[in-house]
Amino acid sequence: MLSRSSPTIESSVPAIRVAVAYHSGYGHTARQANAVAEGAATLPGVTTQVIPVGDVDAAWDDLERADAIIFGTPTYMAGPSAQFKAFQDATSRRVMAAGFKWKDKVAAGFSNSGSQSGDKLATLMQLALFAAQHGMHWVNLGLPPANNSSTGSADELNRLGFFLGAGAQSNVDEGPDTAPRESDLATARHLGRRVAVVTRQLARGRESTDGADD
Ligand SMILES: Cc1cc2nc3c(=O)[nH]c(=O)nc-3n(C[C@H](O)[C@H](O)[C@H](O)COP(=O)(O)O)c2cc1C
Numbered sequence: 001m002l003s004r005s006s007p008t009i010e011s012s013v014p015a016i017r018v019a020v021a022y023h024s025g026y027g028h029t030a031r032q033a034n035a036v037a038e039g040a041a042t043l044p045g046v047t048t049q050v051i052p053v054g055d056v057d058a059a060w061d062d063l064e065r066a067d068a069i070i071f072g073t074p075t076y077m078a079g080p081s082a083q084f085k086a087f088q089d090a091t092s093r094r095v096m097a098a099g100f101k102w103k104d105k106v107a108a109g110f111s112n113s114g115s116q117s118g119d120k121l122a123t124l125m126q127l128a129l130f131a132a133q134h135g136m137h138w139v140n141l142g143l144p145p146a147n148n149s150s151t152g153s154a155d156e157l158n159r160l161g162f163f164l165g166a167g168a169q170s171n172v173d174e175g176p177d178t179a180p181r182e183s184d185l186a187t188a189r190h191l192g193r194r195v196a197v198v199t200r201q202l203a204r205g206r207e208s209t210d211g212a213d214d
Contacts, residue, residue, distance in 0.1 A: 014203045016046045018196055019063055022072035023053045023084040027176030029074045029112040032168045035185040036070050036110060039192025046196045053087035060094055068106035068139075068199040070192065071130070075113035075123045088130050100135060106199045107131035108139040108191055110166035112180055117160075124165040139198050140164055141191055155183045157190060166191040 018040040024030035030052075037048040049066070051059045063069060073084035080088070095101045109127030111120040128138050145161035147154055160167040168184035170176070 014045075014200075016043070016068070016196055016199050016203065017066045018046055018048045018068045018070065018192070018199065019059075019066035020048065020050045020070045020072060020192075021053055021056070021059075021063065021087065022050070023074070023081050023087070025074060025076075025081060025083070028168070028170035028179055029072055029110075031176050031185065032110055032112050032166070032180060032188045033072045035188035036072065036166070036192035036195075039189030039194075040068075040070075040196040042189070042193050043196040043200065045200075048192075053084055056087055056090070063095075064101050066105065067203065068108070068195050069102065069136070070108045070110065070195055071127045072110040072112075073123060073127070075111050075118050075120045078119040078122050079126055080111075080123055091134065095134060103135035105134075105136050106139055106195055106202060107134070107136035108165055108195045110168070110188055110191060112168035112170055112184070114170060114172040116169055118169070120160075120167050121162070121164065124162065124167075128164060137198075137202065139191075139195050141166055141187070142194050143187065143190060154181065157183060157187050159183050159187075 020033050020037045022033035033050055037050045040046050041048045049062055073080040109124050111123040113120050131138050140163055143158040145158055146152055146156035147159035166188045168180035170179035
């Protein structure tokens with residue numbers, strides 16, 4: 001909550017916690033996850049935590065404390081990886097049944113896969129529905145599609161043309177040291193910063209409703 005005693009708007013800005021909960025089988029989506037966190041951390045006053053879902057048993061409290069959670073997974077067989085889905089399923093008991101604990105947090109999502117499309121949209125849609133089941137506020141990518149004209153290139157932000165979240169593509173014969181490419185990492189950083197900004201805007205707006213619930 002905002003400090004009532006703070007004399008200026010700037011000093012009354014609440015600290016924002018952004019968590020990135022992700023799975024990565026081979027390290028490519030991990031690079032995207034770290035880029036998302038880097039982008040969020042560019043907003044002053046924002047702290048970030050990157051949580052591999054395999055370690056979530058030690059991090060449920062951290063996720064509950066977060067103001068925003070950004071979900072990320074490789075696309076495996078047209079959807080989230082089995083490991084990420086296991087995390088999602090675990091939230092039914094640990095989060096929803098435990099008291100709708102993520103309600104009104106900010107959410108967003110990203111996915112990486114081997115093909116340019118690779119059906120990542122199906123994964124992003126599943127992540128958005130998952131966030132909706134938890135009563136979270138979904139933030140989209142907020143970038144125009146790029147790399148779609150005779151003068152465009154794969155080096156542009158949002159070169160894969162997603163709207164719902166951030167996409168990345170990693171050639172299947174490249175390791176995570178070289179894939180995904182820089183434009184996809186920059187797109188991920190953009191998503192992270194956008195989520196941090198929206199989360200701060202929402203925190204300030206919540207103050208104006210004086211704790212009124214919906
Ligand atoms: C089981 C499995 C299923 C996959 N299914 C897809 C797919 O549906 N679409 C796609 O474009 N790539 C697919 N891939 C490729 C991965 O998405 C790609 O290698 C990605 O970079 C892996 O990310 P990671 O290193 O974070 O695990 C699949 C890979 C695996 C291992």
